[in-house]
């Protein structure tokens with residue numbers, strides 16, 4: 001059900017979230033208009049994700065429940081897992097530089113893909129359309 005190509009439509013509190021992540025204002029301004037697009041291909045508990053944005057293109061493979069490494073567009077490295085909870089994907093990732101935890105979820109809401117983010121008490125959302 002997550003399968004398809006999703007383009008970011010709008011964001012909520014994303015600038016504040018990135019600030020909490022320690023990203024400087026210049027990078028935040030660029031990231032606000034990153035035209036992020038993700039293509040999700042799920043086969044059983046395996047996911048293949050193609051990420052493309054103004055920053056980069058990247059392929060990611062993971063299996064639900066198995067830890068993997070990922071680097072954020074600003075180079076911050078994290079390691080963690082995605083798990084399925086009902087119809088929701090729940091991710092928990094730990095930054096390698098400071099051991100702090102970033103949690104994220106993906107859910108389908110009214111035909112849109114809603115991704116939430118939390119880091120150190122700050123919540124944000126990005127909402128994608130097909």
Ligand code: MYR
Pocket residue numbers: 017018021023049051060070072073091093102104117
């Ligand atoms: C994926 O499923 O797309 C790959 C794994 C995602 C890991 C965590 C994503 C957090 C992205 C936060 C971006 C914040 C930039 C400061």
